[in-house]
Amino acid sequence: MDITKPFIDAVVLMLVLFNPLLMSAYLHDVMAKLSSATFTKVICRSFLISGTVFCFFAWAGDRFFSNILQVRFAVFLIFGGIVFLVIGIRAIVFGVQMIGELRGDAAHLAGAIAMPFLIGPGTISASVLAGSKLPVGFAWLSIVVALLASCLMLIGTKRLFDYLQGHSELLLQRYMEAIGRASALVIGTIAVEMILKGIDLWQS
DSSP, X not given: OOOHHHHHHHHHHHHHHHOHHHHHHHTHHHHHHSOHHHHHHHHHHHHHHHHHHHHHHHHHTHHIIIIIIOSOHHHHHHHHHHHHHHHHHHHHHHXXXXXXXXXXXXXXXHHHHIIIIXXXXXXXXXXXXXXXXXXXXXXXXXXXXXXXXXXXXXXXXXXXXXXXXXXOHHHHHHHHHHHHHHHHHHHHHHHHHHHHHHHHHHHO
């Protein structure tokens, strides 16, 4: 069986859901107050936490929902899609201001970033789907590749943020606002697709 296309599809889907550009807009306050070295440590730790969770769901798959939670995966997809849709609508209406400022030391920030920004209904669903379409080893590899690429993009964005902060604060603010609202359209589209997939699974 050729797993190249399912593997690439899994990586791309995870990258879209992680959305490093949107994350950089939401985490602008964290980028502003942390040094590059500290920010890198925080981001790497948060991606490590998230990767562990995603690999678990890629391995457990639908069994976790049906056997342990005793709910259908379709229900999770529909609920997750609704949550994502609300987030997308709020992001379009209110922009990056919809997310409150994250506070605390680096150790606490890692978990705070992992849970609301990385670990969510969309990314968990993508992990389950990756595990259903790929051998578990390749599913884990697709998750690692997507996480690594997103992590490197965020670290690179932090470098750019530091440079622009000292040269053009107005340009930086406009970038954050534009990226936040544009990415919200992608979130809303994915949310509707999750809801439709959940309905299809429910009816099948």
